[in-house]
Amino acid sequence: MTTRRSATQPLPRSLDPLHDESLVGYVLRLAYRTGSTPAEITVRTGLRRTELSGLSLRPLHDLDPGQLHTFCTATSLTPTEARSLLLSDVASRYGPLDPSLAKGRTAQALIAGNAWASFRNTRYCAECLSGSGTEIEQLLGGAWRKLWRIPAVFSCRLHQRLLSTRCSGCGQPAQVSKPGHAILHLTVEGLHPLQCRNNIAPKGTRTSTPCGARYNLPDLPSGHPPDAQTLDAVLRLQDRIETLLTTAPGDAAATFGWRTPIGIYFFDLWALSSLIFLTWPECRPLTATPTLAEIMDEEVDQRRQNPPPHRGHGQRSRTRVYTIPPESSLASAAVLGIAERLLGAPDEETAYEALKGVIERSNRAGSRLGYRFRNTRQASVPFRATLRHDQRPWAAHQLPSRADLILKHPGMTRVTPPTADGSTTRQLA
Numbered sequence: 001m002t003t004r005r006s007a008t009q010p011l012p013r014s015l016d017p018l019h020d021e022s023l024v025g026y027v028l029r030l031a032y033r034t035g036s037t038p039a040e041i042t043v044r045t046g047l048r049r050t051e052l053s054g055l056s057l058r059p060l061h062d063l064d065p066g067q068l069h070t071f072c073t074a075t076s077l078t079p080t081e082a083r084s085l086l087l088s089d090v091a092s093r094y095g096p097l098d099p100s101l102a103k104g105r106t107a108q109a110l111i112a113g114n115a116w117a118s119f120r121n122t123r124y125c126a127e128c129l130s131g132s133g134t135e136i137e138q139l140l141g142g143a144w145r146k147l148w149r150i151p152a153v154f155s156c157r158l159h160q161r162l163l164s165t166r167c168s169g170c171g172q173p174a175q176v177s178k179p180g181h182a183i184l185h186l187t188v189e190g191l192h193p194l195q196c197r198n199n200i201a202p203k204g205t206r207t208s209t210p211c212g213a214r215y216n217l218p219d220l221p222s223g224h225p226p227d228a229q230t231l232d233a234v235l236r237l238q239d240r241i242e243t244l245l246t247t248a249p250g251d252a253a254a255t256f257g258w259r260t261p262i263g264i265y266f267f268d269l270w271a272l273s274s275l276i277f278l279t280w281p282e283c284r285p286l287t288a289t290p291t292l293a294e295i296m297d298e299e300v301d302q303r304r305q306n307p308p309p310h311r312g313h314g315q316r317s318r319t320r321v322y323t324i325p326p327e328s329s330l331a332s333a334a335v336l337g338i339a340e341r342l343l344g345a346p347d348e349e350t351a352y353e354a355l356k357g358v359i360e361r362s363n364r365a366g367s368r369l370g371y372r373f374r375n376t377r378q379a380s381v382p383f384r385a386t387l388r389h390d391q392r393p394w395a396a397h398q399l400p401s402r403a404d405l406i407l408k409h410p411g412m413t414r415v416t417p418p419t420a421d422g423s424t425t426r427q428l429a
């Protein structure tokens, strides 16, 4: 049962955050728990200044010290608990959420221009949302996990299933938000945390109506239920990715056999995914299963036939068709699986041989993507050095080796040192 509280009463510590819960999910559960609305909760916890101001997308990522203090005072959470609700909590391990790596290095740039972290909607596992059976989860549902907003998270390891992307009631992406409106229908009372708040009023009308369907209902039928072999490959890939996302700070991943900070490794993973889309079907032989290869065929066809609307002008907008992550969980797993396999090459020369087709095709396609990823400071040094491609074969002997280029940068070390004869295992894992 929920209890209605007056607006002036402080909120008692009435709700503990769940493991990996998102701020939106916590606000929805707290509002329902205390018999109030997300509008009231977001003002009382300092997420909005006044009843009239909107709820921006920024708090989903981070709170400034003053906001954090107000939030902790109002909810009786510790700063560590409150920070665990924010996407910035993962920033040191997932570069696309790290403002120090964002273009312009501002939180605003990170949220508005971020292809590889989702502030506008989320994926979800209906079984996780149904809750674990504890009294509080029976009442309020399970956590809306913050990792579901990272497109590199596409399956639930606990329930061994792919994540859903859309509400089965309205068919729109789950938990749609927009700038200035991180939660839709803020003032609507009585909606359960698992009920969809997306607007279903017909376009062009002035009214706004929340969908209200429950997210923990059976999913919309999918054109491609994965076969057992595919699901197994997807879940094993997810295991490796989530281990990186939740590992201790200071640990490193490997790009082409070189130690790479985990946050940067995810840039490499997405940059390479973009090149895989651009040059498809060049990497088709590297897909883990035939089903994943078919999924990639469909995903790329769809991208080429229905490119996403341009945002702004220039190259970046034109290449967006290849740089945005797939909406489909299965397609995300398909492309990231190939990219992970390529990044796992034991050294830069093996990687170059494996990527030659991709690099040449991207140059032939006249796309600037290869050039962009060779020069972005977001991707790792070995990644950039390996993409280097001189189209004048006769000039090759004048150029420094890739290893020399990499070693010019301080602190670069190999994960697997070369053997006595100077070679590493020349095989793509």
Ligand SMILES: [Zn+2]
Residues within 6 Å of the ligand: 125, 126, 127, 128, 129, 156, 157, 158, 159
């Ligand atoms: Zn689950």
Ligand SMILES: [Zn+2]
Residues within 6 Å of the ligand: 167, 168, 169, 170, 171, 172, 196, 197, 198, 211, 212, 213
């Ligand atoms: Zn809906």
